Amino acid sequence: MAVLEILAMPFMQRALLAALLTGLLAPAIGVYIVQRRLSLLGDGLGHVAIAGVGLAFITQQAPIPVATVVCVLGAVLIETLRQRGQASGDVGLAILFYGGLATGVLLSGLAGAGTGTLSQYLFGSLTSLNNTDLVTILVLGIIVLVPAIGLAPQLFAVCADEEFARVLGLRVRLLNYLIVILAALTVAVAMRTVGLLLVSALMVIPVAAAQNLVRGFHLAIIVSMVIGALAATGGVMASYGFNVASGALIVVVAIAVFLVSWPVGLLLRRRRTLPEVVDEGDTVHTHVAGHAHRHSPECGHPAVQHGTHVDYVHNGHLHASHGDHYDEH
Amino acid sequence: MTTLAGTTTAATVAECGNVTADTAAPSEGGTVLAAEDVRVVLGGVPVLRGVSLTVAPGEAVALLGGNGSGKSTFLRAALGLLPLTHGRLELFGTPVARFRQWRRVGYVPQRTPGALRGATVAEIVASGRLSLRPAFSPASRRDREAVGIALRRVDLLDRRRDEMTNLSGGQQQRVLIARALAADPDLLVLDEPTAGVDLEHQQVLADLIDGLVAAGRSMLVVLHETGPLGAVIDRSVTLRNGRVDTVTGIDGPSTACHPGESDPPEPEGLLPGSLIGDGRA
Numbered sequence: 001m002a003v004l005e006i007l008a009m010p011f012m013q014r015a016l017l018a019a020l021l022t023g024l025l026a027p028a029i030g031v032y033i034v035q036r037r038l039s040l041l042g043d044g045l046g047h048v049a050i051a052g053v054g055l056a057f058i059t060q061q062a063p064i065p066v067a068t069v070v071c072v073l074g075a076v077l078i079e080t081l082r083q084r085g086q087a088s089g090d091v092g093l094a095i096l097f098y099g100g101l102a103t104g105v106l107l108s109g110l111a112g113a114g115t116g117t118l119s120q121y122l123f124g125s126l127t128s129l130n131n132t133d134l135v136t137i138l139v140l141g142i143i144v145l146v147p148a149i150g151l152a153p154q155l156f157a158v159c160a161d162e163e164f165a166r167v168l169g170l171r172v173r174l175l176n177y178l179i180v181i182l183a184a185l186t187v188a189v190a191m192r193t194v195g196l197l198l199v200s201a202l203m204v205i206p207v208a209a210a211q212n213l214v215r216g217f218h219l220a221i222i223v224s225m226v227i228g229a230l231a232a233t234g235g236v237m238a239s240y241g242f243n244v245a246s247g248a249l250i251v252v253v254a255i256a257v258f259l260v261s262w263p264v265g266l267l268l269r270r271r272r273t274l275p276e277v278v279d280e281g282d283t284v285h286t287h288v289a290g291h292a293h294r295h296s297p298e299c300g301h302p303a304v305q306h307g308t309h310v311d312y313v314h315n316g317h318l319h320a321s322h323g324d325h326y327d328e329h
Numbered sequence: 330m331t332t333l334a335g336t337t338t339a340a341t342v343a344e345c346g347n348v349t350a351d352t353a354a355p356s357e358g359g360t361v362l363a364a365e366d367v368r369v370v371l372g373g374v375p376v377l378r379g380v381s382l383t384v385a386p387g388e389a390v391a392l393l394g395g396n397g398s399g400k401s402t403f404l405r406a407a408l409g410l411l412p413l414t415h416g417r418l419e420l421f422g423t424p425v426a427r428f429r430q431w432r433r434v435g436y437v438p439q440r441t442p443g444a445l446r447g448a449t450v451a452e453i454v455a456s457g458r459l460s461l462r463p464a465f466s467p468a469s470r471r472d473r474e475a476v477g478i479a480l481r482r483v484d485l486l487d488r489r490r491d492e493m494t495n496l497s498g499g500q501q502q503r504v505l506i507a508r509a510l511a512a513d514p515d516l517l518v519l520d521e522p523t524a525g526v527d528l529e530h531q532q533v534l535a536d537l538i539d540g541l542v543a544a545g546r547s548m549l550v551v552l553h554e555t556g557p558l559g560a561v562i563d564r565s566v567t568l569r570n571g572r573v574d575t576v577t578g579i580d581g582p583s584t585a586c587h588p589g590e591s592d593p594p595e596p597e598g599l600l601p602g603s604l605i606g607d608g609r610a
Contacts, residue, residue, distance in 0.1 A: 034447075035446075150464070150465040153455070153456060153459055153462070157456040157459055160445050160453070161438070163436075164436055164438055166410060167410070167431060167518075168457070168460040169431030169460050216449040216452055216490075217447055218452065220447060
């Protein structure tokens with residue numbers, strides 16, 4: 001009953017919608033950042049965005065758009081430094097990040113906004129979202145999700161093996177910029193839900209939990225988005241009950257999921273490895289039921305030399321001629 | 330990107346023609362890779378000091394040399410991964426900086442332990458097809474079939490759903506080779522492919538490469554020691570201190586192994602369609 005009451009309130013509806021979007025978004029881009037071993041990039045961009053919030057206070061603009069612009073510029077600067085090989089000494093990054101935090105606090109102080117106002121953005125404050133904020137968040141969310149999902153194979157290739165991606169003819173530099181810009185936009189979306197200081201947690205922790213649970217990059221994207229959405233909405237519901245900042249609870253829920261995923265993942269792995277040991281005999285003999293088609297070098301199915309005979313690839317299976325029927329190989 | 334439709338059809342033809350792995354050599358003339366007086370400076374240190382080298386269609390060339398001789402640097406320069414400070418480098422007759430037909434090149438980099446975490450073997454091999462796949466499009470049935478074929482060739486089809494990190498070093502190396510084969514390239518560029526691979530599977534790789542070269546593919550391979558692969562090498566070029574030291578081989582650097590096939594040179598626009606085996610299509 002209490003849950004329905006909470007859901008009936010318009011400000012909670014806005015809060016849950018924003019949280020759901022953040023929960024889906026942050027892991028969808030976080031998976032690339034984790035793959036590139038830049039897990040703290042989101043944290044750094046969060047710090048840069050704080051300067052944007054301070055700038056918005058002092059110029060009396062809406063904080064989310066200003067922070068978005070500042071954060072994207074910071075992301076482009078970071079990536080440019082990295083591509084030129086000048087970010088190797090991470091001192092430059094540290095100066096940028098803490099410079100962002102200090103600038104933000106300084107500007108908001110000068111603007112007369114107290115630390116209370118700023119902390120809405122540092123730790124999230126979902127309940128004070130208005131409809132304009134929500135529309136901004138929705139638009140940014142769609143802008144991030146479309147390339148993050150649609151270009152998943154390309155982005156994966158770039159994150160996993162940059163030089164190989166270049167030899168594939170992919171536009172690696174562009175895709176690298178795309179990743180940091182998407183991360184910056186995600187930070188902007190997340191600043192009212194989990195907050196700028198905790199956004200990185202929602203980018204990294206659901207991904208780590210998903211990698212414990214499932215095999216493969218594409219499956220990990222989906223599972224981490226589900227975990228992120230559950231943690232974000234669960235955290236918001238709980239934060240209403242306990243009357244605390246939503247960001248902290250969202251991150252605590254995500255960490256709880258990660259802690260559970262660890263032993264569960266170990267169990268799953270153990271179960272998955274068992275059948276493969278039995279498989280050693282290599283005498284599996286499976287007939288293909290009702291295979292009317294006759295494979296031949298002209299039939300168009302790709303053929304593969306397999307030891308002493310030729311297999312034909314048919315709907316992702318390998319078919320080998322055996323007397324009057326075909327075997328699965 | 331602009332010739333996607335054309336390259337996709339060409340790939341189909343190439344895959345079907347490649348079935349028995351011993352169809353005719355490519356009909357195009359010219360060299361697959363041509364380097365002339367290539368010099369590369371890295372961090373102020375001259376690593377390559379004028380290397381000239383050609384790889385003809387259907388030729389397997391090995392680059393040998395000690396540590397720091399410049400063989401890996403040459404490979405990376407040939408793929409456009411490093412800028413030249415001097416000289417000329419062409420892939421299929423196009424200067425490497427302007428080269429765009431990357432589906433014709435399969436690259437097997439040196440294995441870096443720990444890279445490619447969190448991905449399955451099939452996903453990694455599938456990424457080798459990205460030179461053929463347009464953006465925002467899911468993998469086609471043909472893409473999936475090509476992954477199966479490439480994995481079967483390196484004898485790892487049964488591990489396709491495993492995570493890369495759960496494989497041994499030698500198996501990982503074979504996955505990287507399958508990834509390079511997934512787009513059915515005309516030129517294979519391999520950087521120490523046998524490092525960490527046991528003798529039995531070095532033989533598997535040697536047989537595989539032998540079949541590819543017999544089918545008209547070209548190969549440039551950096552090797553530390555030749556091993557079983559030595560049997561399939563047409564020519565070995567030894568580098569020392571960034572210069573060509575010795576060249577040994579049965580055929581020499583000419584295209585003599587394909588008499589009568591060296592001309593006429595095909596215009597560049599026809600290249601994607603003139604792959605191996607289109608005679609039967």
